[in-house]
């Protein structure tokens with residue numbers, strides 16, 4: 001891991017609507033250190049998801065640069081981005097996005113299967129890391145919301161990403177379960193960089209630092 005995990009300089013993103021360009025991010029400058037746990041906050045429409053999509057290499061900036069783990073995303077081919085993303089970034093979502101017909105074990109195995117490197121030990125370790133060793137054979141419908149999110153976190157961890165991106169990871173959970181999920185994410189820091197979007201100030205306060213977005217800019 002390099003010291004700086006995520007570096008953005010003059011990062012802009014526009015969306016094309018018909019013939020017009022709408023700029024959503026107006027020049028973001030930021031640095032996130034390796035092993036930091038950062039929350040991104042801001043009102044609806046301020047650009048949080050857009051920024052997360054750029055960090056996760058799901059989208060490309062319109063201008064400016066973004067460097068993820070030493071690799072400048074700008075100017076890379078789609079194929080290179082897919083490979084860099086698979087090796088570098090793990091994603092966790094509000095609605096878990098587990099496959100209902102697969103067990104916890106099989107869900108966690110999926111990224112390894114896609115990468116052609118399924119390894120029993122890695123799956124067991126990832127489930128152990130989220131304290132779900134006793135739930136290998138449970139399907140999502142047989143798990144609580146918090147347990148489902150822990151399976152989703154294990155699925156992200158199994159590829160040993162350098163950066164974990166969590167978009168509203170507690171949005172579908174009650175307060176207590178949400179706090180448990182944030183404690184789990186917090187325990188991952190130092191091993192990986194964790195960037196979380198949340199609307200909840202109490203949960204954001206559990207992270208190392210809060211980046212506030214307002215109308216596509218970082219609020220000082």
Ligand SMILES: Nc1ncnc2c1ncn2[C@@H]1O[C@H](COP(=O)(O)OP(=O)(O)OP(=O)(O)O)[C@@H](O)[C@H]1O
Pocket residue numbers: 015016017024042043044045046047048049050051
């Ligand atoms: N694919 C797109 N095409 C056009 N406009 C988009 C697209 N995606 C997002 N936008 C616009 O960009 C702005 C920022 O959206 P974004 O989803 O990043 O905000 P957000 O801060 O994550 O909001 P929320 O908290 O509601 O999820 C919004 O005005 C949205 O309408």
